[in-house]
Amino acid sequence: QIANKLHISVATVKTYIAKILQKLNVKSRTQMLLVALRNKWLDVREIDCGFWDESGCYVEDRQIVDMRKL
Numbered sequence: 001q002i003a004n005k006l007h008i009s010v011a012t013v014k015t016y017i018a019k020i021l022q023k024l025n026v027k028s029r030t031q032m033l034l035v036a037l038r039n040k041w042l043d044v045r046e047i048d049c050g051f052w053d054e055s056g057c058y059v060e061d062r063q064i065v066d067m068r069k070l
Helices: 002-006 010-024 029-038
Strands: 058-060 063-065
Touching: 002 010, 010 029
Parallel strands: none
Antiparallel strands: 058 063
16 A cells, blocks of 8 residues: 555565664564654554544554553
């Protein structure tokens, strides 16, 4: 999806992701996301893969993630 949206190859996306992981000294894209959220490089409201419930928790694929604990 990233490659299609940016009109680049999948191999290029994989290379970029590997370089970002290395620079952030993390081993997974999940850890990369947490670093971005903690450093406020990304606003969690920009991530479109679930919804916010009335208590302020983010619900994704039947999992409830309390963003206040990140």
